[in-house]
Amino acid sequence: MENTKKQHWETVFITKAENEVSWFQEQPQTSIQLIQACKVAKDAKIIDIGGGDSYLIDSLLDFGYTNLFLLDISEAAIKRAKLRLGEKAKHVTFVVSDSLHFHSDEKFDVWHDRASFHFFTEASDIEQYKNNVIANTNQNAHLIIGTFSEDGPLKCSGLPITQYSVDKMEAVFGQDFELENCFTEDHETPFNTVQNFIFCHYMKK
Structure with missing residues (x-):
């Protein structure tokens, strides 16, 4: 299963141009604003999970953040970003890794994910993902997740996904994280279609 998943994403990033994928954003405004709202120091450790060749890292560098990590399962995506x-x-x-099996000696101050969380469809994987966030973040860390809402698509990149409401997010994270902010937002894809996302900003309890 693991290799099939990796193979899927390698193929996507080898065969498609950056603006030929639905998640492309030249200016990931919402993610930038949510990270800035965390009010962390410029040298805080910030990780973008499943960031692929997203432009978020470029923007964060422009804003003067100096301790950035980019994780993706696809080596091809990381090469493109580099x-x-x-x-x-x-x-x-x-970091080339699946977010589910990622373990770091670093502890992060901000964990940002607008890419991988909705692909977990098994309860055990969702639980493991949450435990991973807990294990790899500092006390008082910020967790920012952008994921498909209940008005969003049912599939992404040909793969099944899980849709979320505030209640569903709370059911996963509410026990260990304090909800600071949550809203839905339409993302316009390069193909002129609209995908509805839910963004949640949590603080680690």
Whole structure:
């Protein structure tokens, strides 16, 4: 299963241009604003989970954040991000890993995920993901998740996903994290379709 998943994402990033995927955003405004709202120091450890070749890292570097990590299951995605960042890439730590089996000696202050969480459809995987966040973050860490809402698509990149409401998010994270902010937002894809996302900002209890 693990290899099939990795293979799927390698193929996506090898065969499609950056603006040929539904999640493409030249300016990931919402994620940037939510990270800025955390009011963490510029050298706080921030990780983007399943970030692929997203432009979030570029924006965070422009805002002066200096301790950035980009995790993706696809080596091809990471290569693309490195290539685009050029010189700036040396300010980012790149991690090729599945977010479910990721374990780090670093503890993060901000865990951001607008990419991988909705792909977990098994209760055990969702639980493991949450435990991973807990294990890999500092006390008082911020958790920012953008995931498909109940008005969002049922599939992404040909794979089944899980849709979320505030209550469903709370059922997963509410015991260990304090909800700071939650809202839904339409994302316009490069194909002129609209996907509804729910964004939640949590503080670790």
